[in-house]
Amino acid sequence: MAHYRSVSLIIPFLLAYLILPSLVYLSHADPPYQLCSEPGYYAVNSTFQNNYDNLVANLSSNASLSNFYSTSYGNNTYRVYGQYMCLNYVSNQDCRKCIDLASQDILRLCPNDTEAIVWEEFCQLRYSGQDFIGHLNITGNIWKDNVMNVSQPDQFKLVVNTSLQNLSKVAAFDPLSDMYATGAVEFKDASASMLYALVQCGRDISGSDCNICLQQAIKDVLANCSFSVGARILSRSCYLRYEQYAFYEGKTAPEPNQTTQGGKFI
Secondary structure (H helix, E strand, O other), rough: HHHHHHHHHHHHHHHHHHHHHHHHHHHHOOEEEEEEEEEEEOOOOHHHHHHHHHHHHHHHOOOOOOOOEEEEEHHHHHHEEEEEEEOOOHHHHHHHHHHHHHHHHHHHHOOEEEEEEEEEEOEEEEEEEEOOOOOOOOOEEEEEEEEOOOOOHHHHHHHHHHHHHHHHHHHHHHOOOOOOEEEEEEEOOOOOOEEEEEEEEEOOOHHHHHHHHHHHHHHHHHHHHOEOOOOEEOOOOOOEEEEOOOOOOOOOOOOOOEEEEOOOEE
């Protein structure tokens, strides 16, 4: 009887082992990701919708010229504010494609919302009936991580923190950085040998606010994703990501020539 009882107990655990990975995978699905207003909806064919439509058209057209742009459309009560940010390494052509996609997804994911933001793989698009341009906002940060874990979590956490801290200083306080920085770090792990990281802030906020945003993003990623081989923090005012593969294009920004336990900056 004990033999049959042990088998009956094992079966649920086997089922859980098979089912849980698929649930975790779904919870960390690929972009787009969204943050919609609750509550707050505009009426179809309203003045707000007309202003919104014109705003998005303006944002999309400017995405062919710049990787960051803020503007507004309309007057008084129904004025709509908007902003997009493409990752700095993305070409203007790809930025335009990303914003066009984001403008479709934001309508699908947050229909008729008076405030929303959507993150695609290479860009983010945001609009609101309230003026947010130039104002830091670190509430409601969203974290997404790779479902695989590292084999040396304590050492990896130290390397991630040090790398992101260095990049944050460059993005926030180097006037030539365009509020953007990338870095590569040697880290020997069972699955890879490098760590690649990227940070970026919206260019409508100050350097000190950029640093505040990235510091909060670092806290969020260390608190929730420190065991993961890759992660990203989605914030209204900044963006942070690290992986064990080169997910960005372009030359890696120089890091300080220093070593740390489990990792070497190059």
